[in-house]
Amino acid sequence: MLQRVKDYRESTNMSSQMTTTTAMNTAGTIRMLFAGGSESAASQWESRLRDSGIATRLTWTETIGEARELLQADGADFLLCDSNTDSSLDTDVRDIRASRPDLPIVLLKHDVTERAAAAALSIGANDIVSDDDDEHLSLVVQREFANMCLSRRLRRARVALKEAEDRCAMLLASSRAAIAYVHEGMHIFANAAYLDLFGFASEDDTAGLPLVDLLDAASVTTLKETLKSLRNNREDASFDFSGKRVDGEAVTGNMTLGRAQYEGEACLQVTVRPDDVAANLEATVAAAPQSSLGDFLAEIDADANEAVKRYLFIAEINGFDELQAQLGLRLSSEYTDDFWPVVRERFSASQLIAPHRCILVLTTDPTNDQAGEQAEMLRELVEQHIIEVNEKSIRSTVSLSGQVIETSAEAALNQAYQQLLHGNHGGDCNQVALPGSEVEAEAQPVSSEAEAILDKINQAIDDQSFMLLYQPIISLRGDSDEHYEVFLRMVDDGDEITPGDFLQTAIDNDVAAKIDRWVILQSIKMLSVHRAKGHNTRLTINITSNSVRDPEFAQWLSVAIKAARLPSDAVIFQVTENDAATYLRQTRAFIEALQAMHCRSSLGRFGVRDDAFETLRHIPVDMVKVDGTFVEDLESEDQRNQLTATIGKLQQAGKLTIVPMVESATILSALWQAGANFIQGHYLQEPTTEMDYDFAGDE
Numbered sequence: 001m002l003q004r005v006k007d008y009r010e011s012t013n014m015s016s017q018m019t020t021t022t023a024m025n026t027a028g029t030i031r032m033l034f035a036g037g038s039e040s041a042a043s044q045w046e047s048r049l050r051d052s053g054i055a056t057r058l059t060w061t062e063t064i065g066e067a068r069e070l071l072q073a074d075g076a077d078f079l080l081c082d083s084n085t086d087s088s089l090d091t092d093v094r095d096i097r098a099s100r101p102d103l104p105i106v107l108l109k110h111d112v113t114e115r116a117a118a119a120a121l122s123i124g125a126n127d128i129v130s131d132d133d134d135e136h137l138s139l140v141v142q143r144e145f146a147n148m149c150l151s152r153r154l155r156r157a158r159v160a161l162k163e164a165e166d167r168c169a170m171l172l173a174s175s176r177a178a179i180a181y182v183h184e185g186m187h188i189f190a191n192a193a194y195l196d197l198f199g200f201a202s203e204d205d206t207a208g209l210p211l212v213d214l215l216d217a218a219s220v221t222t223l224k225e226t227l228k229s230l231r232n233n234r235e236d237a238s239f240d241f242s243g244k245r246v247d248g249e250a251v252t253g254n255m256t257l258g259r260a261q262y263e264g265e266a267c268l269q270v271t272v273r274p275d276d277v278a279a280n281l282e283a284t285v286a287a288a289p290q291s292s293l294g295d296f297l298a299e300i301d302a303d304a305n306e307a308v309k310r311y312l313f314i315a316e317i318n319g320f321d322e323l324q325a326q327l328g329l330r331l332s333s334e335y336t337d338d339f340w341p342v343v344r345e346r347f348s349a350s351q352l353i354a355p356h357r358c359i360l361v362l363t364t365d366p367t368n369d370q371a372g373e374q375a376e377m378l379r380e381l382v383e384q385h386i387i388e389v390n391e392k393s394i395r396s397t398v399s400l401s402g403q404v405i406e407t408s409a410e411a412a413l414n415q416a417y418q419q420l421l422h423g424n425h426g427g428d429c430n431q432v433a434l435p436g437s438e439v440e441a442e443a444q445p446v447s448s449e450a451e452a453i454l455d456k457i458n459q460a461i462d463d464q465s466f467m468l469l470y471q472p473i474i475s476l477r478g479d480s481d482e483h484y485e486v487f488l489r490m491v492d493d494g495d496e497i498t499p500g501d502f503l504q505t506a507i508d509n510d511v512a513a514k515i516d517r518w519v520i521l522q523s524i525k526m527l528s529v530h531r532a533k534g535h536n537t538r539l540t541i542n543i544t545s546n547s548v549r550d551p552e553f554a555q556w557l558s559v560a561i562k563a564a565r566l567p568s569d570a571v572i573f574q575v576t577e578n579d580a581a582t583y584l585r586q587t588r589a590f591i592e593a594l595q596a597m598h599c600r601s602s603l604g605r606f607g608v609r610d611d612a613f614e615t616l617r618h619i620p621v622d623m624v625k626v627d628g629t630f631v632e633d634l635e636s637e638d639q640r641n642q643l644t645a646t647i648g649k650l651q652q653a654g655k656l657t658i659v660p661m662v663e664s665a666t667i668l669s670a671l672w673q674a675g676a677n678f679i680q681g682h683y684l685q686e687p688t689t690e691m692d693y694d695f696a697g698d699e
Contacts, residue, residue, distance in 0.1 A: 036082030097124030469687035
């Protein structure tokens, strides 16, 4: 029998209680498999679920037997079966339930009786619903999908717990501290340091051994008093003890008792610090240099010489928090002990600050270019330096920011640090910020050419002389909805001016946000009129960095969409990859605000940066529009392979892909083979003032 499968792809976000799972290909979208009935019936059910706020990507098969094969090959999140005609329903459902225990299976039937419900549950279905009760089905889908998500989260939590327990056991076994666990006075675990301290050959020698057997009579009395105080106090308790090893040698030191759990059993953790270790630690601390950051800065100021120009740089390890979480405190300290000497060897003075994550470097008597060259040399040196920690190779990068020391070293340090923070928050890691570069850039006056452009922009806003154009975005995978991207033009004396001639100036002078709001209001007004004519149309609207950085913009946007009475999925907001990477934190907050409004988002001009996928990892968009450079030379096999690989990687990440600049049938064929979801370009239709593309004729 010919298998007919039609995918209806939809990427709207589900309501907040529908937790996104790793099984989904599109964030917030249920991969729904509909078995039985007709293709038109499947399409109607998808429409009903969408109207109730549930986003689906529906696949239809004629029989449940075909659905079983598809589940084995591709997988799905939900199985919906028409049970009115399929004679092999019982056997197929039982087989599917045996192979996919957590898959929600819901049956549809004309007349649902108590007997039919019992029969459905007996063969492994989760529920049976009347095929004319949309509300009941919507609630059942939400319930079963939420249960499936919880089940998968529980499995992942169990795996994570097991991994955490294994890491803890490994750290405990390799710890230099003498640690044991005691339950009802008896040893149930002792690490190597504890065994060595008391002279045991193996852990088996301590199994069931009372703790009091290791202490002398006076310390036993103190132990009992400490246990009483611990019973009434949640904090750890310590006391000095004296005891003996198995060979009779005396052991003295400090013993700390704390509440703990070992393999699910409530017990006491016993940490022993013998006197010789404590004495060595005190001696080490006493011998450590007491030089502080203040002393270092004061020393720099004391050596001030007006004839010598000096720069103070602060260098910070990028991603140090993640590195420290990965390695732990001890290993990360060992890492930085090997890391920073590379820096110290190259500069005349240096000082560690913010324990081990930052360092100050001082350069004397260079020009501005020389200071930048030295900092760049340091950045490259660190980038190429590889350090072995715990048999793992680690390569890190640093960001540097510096200032000329004019009034004081502390003032220069504060300015440099603020500049470093600004760059890191903007996503500019592994960079060198030249002294004074940001201040100098802000101090530059607006050029006469920029002033002329700004005058035209303000005049266009006042006179409503901007113009909107609409270009269709066509699905290659069966989505029949109408979709356009909005483009902006400025009209000046009858001439159309493209954004490339004025938008960057508007952004640099914080005027672009006003343009964005005008575009949004006009676009949703036109969209409301167009949808009122019976069109199921959605628009993609481009947003500049000025709006993304405005904390009040998302709230304004929510009010504007509600006032237009548009569905939340009717408008998609697109941010360029470069803006997202530059303002990573603000872009993520904006996208999350869109998700809270159940609006979708897109990342435009994707692939122009080397760290494109790293940026995407932090920005939870629904769609990605690749940069036009990907399709400039598709006759080249290497270029086609690169585009196919990029599209595949994006789809694995759960993103719908849009490819622009389709200028010929040859490019269209190549994009079909590459697996693109949507295409856009002059070959289909140039941007026009009307939303008049014939989507029905394109199917």
